[in-house]
Amino acid sequence: MASANSWTLEIASPVAAPRLFRAAVMDWHTLAPKLVADVVASAHPVEGEGGVGSVRQFNFTSAMPFGFMKERLEFLDADKCECKSTLVEGGGIGVAIETAASHIKVEPAADGGSVVKVDSTYKLLPGVEVKDEITKAKESVTAIFKAAEAFLVANPDAYN
Numbered sequence: 001m002a003s004a005n006s007w008t009l010e011i012a013s014p015v016a017a018p019r020l021f022r023a024a025v026m027d028w029h030t031l032a033p034k035l036v037a038d039v040v041a042s043a044h045p046v047e048g049e050g051g052v053g054s055v056r057q058f059n060f061t062s063a064m065p066f067g068f069m070k071e072r073l074e075f076l077d078a079d080k081c082e083c084k085s086t087l088v089e090g091g092g093i094g095v096a097i098e099t100a101a102s103h104i105k106v107e108p109a110a111d112g113g114s115v116v117k118v119d120s121t122y123k124l125l126p127g128v129e130v131k132d133e134i135t136k137a138k139e140s141v142t143a144i145f146k147a148a149e150a151f152l153v154a155n156p157d158a159y160n
Contacts, residue, residue, distance in 0.1 A: 005124065006119065006122070007120050007137070008118065009117075009138050009141055010115055010117055010118075011118075011141075011142055012116075013113050013116065015114060017081045017106040017114035021081035023152055024147075024149075026078070029044060029045065029056045031148060035148070037061075038063055039140075042059045043058045044057060053072065053073065054072070054073045055071065055072045056071060057069070057070045066092055066095075068090040069090040070087070070088045071088065072085060072086050074101070081105060084101065084103045095125075096125060097122050099122065100123075102120045102121075103118070116145050120137065
């Protein structure tokens with residue numbers, strides 16, 4: 001029987017929480033193909049207008065072990081820079097994992113920057129073992145936020 005597993009991650013950033021949340025989470029489907037074109041070939045909304053229930057798809061280059069993923073927004077509190085999403089298709093669903101979800105919260109830090117907190121839960125399919133996938137997942141999430149951070153630092157008027 002498959003069991004549920006999880007991992008957590010914290011990322012410090014000099015960028016204010018609302019800006020980082022809007023860029024790296026809410027508008028990532030627009031920024032990703034521009035900022036990390038070596039990984040994300042394209043991305044677009046599939047359903048909805050960006051609120052709860054919306055689905056967006058990311059199409060990946062050969063740098064990723066799967067061609068695409070679709071995620072559905074399950075919870076959103078934009079004022080608190082917090083959301084929860086579920087992987088609904090691609091990204092290893094049906095191949096290695098049964099379900100996967102992420103809870104992301106970007107909290108203000110005392111220095112004016114922010115701390116990104118990610119809690120990811122997943123259920124592996126029977127017989128599947130985790131090797132270095134968690135490390136790769138953490139590196140990918142960190143790369144997303146650091147790419148958005150670099151863009152925001154270089155463009156101080158963006159996402160204000």
